[in-house]
Amino acid sequence: MSFTRPAGIALMLAMLGAPLAARAEMPTFQIVAENGRFTPETVTVPANTRFRIEVTNRNAGPEEFETSNPLKELVVAPGVTRSTVFPPLQPGSYPFFGEFHKDTAKGQIVAK
Numbered sequence: 001m002s003f004t005r006p007a008g009i010a011l012m013l014a015m016l017g018a019p020l021a022a023r024a025e026m027p028t029f030q031i032v033a034e035n036g037r038f039t040p041e042t043v044t045v046p047a048n049t050r051f052r053i054e055v056t057n058r059n060a061g062p063e064e065f066e067t068s069n070p071l072k073e074l075v076v077a078p079g080v081t082r083s084t085v086f087p088p089l090q091p092g093s094y095p096f097f098g099e100f101h102k103d104t105a106k107g108q109i110v111a112k
């Protein structure tokens with residue numbers, strides 16, 4: 001199959017645009033790491049839906065946002081915001097913790 005030049009460009013733009021649209025529509029949830037804790041400590045997300053967790057670190061040092069099921073590790077330098085995308089989760093609760101403040105930085109993602 002061959003395309004005229006304008007059609008080819010339009011097709012390329014459409015292909016580039018699709019992931020951008022998916023990114024914009026993905027549910028995103030903010031978590032702040034501060035004073036060795038996460039806020040909020042319970043994050044409710046839609047079940048069976050990919051979503052993004054965005055972690056802002058306001059601690060003086062680095063923090064690592066971590067879940068063991070599914071396995072996710074996100075190291076965040078102080079003053080930085082980083083995000084990670086979770087796969088669709090079955091309804092249930094999924095603990096997370098801060099690797100560098102294990103005693104205090106604890107929470108859970110609740111999928112419903």
Ligand SMILES: [Cu+2]
Binds near residue numbers: 073099
């Ligand atoms: Cu870790």
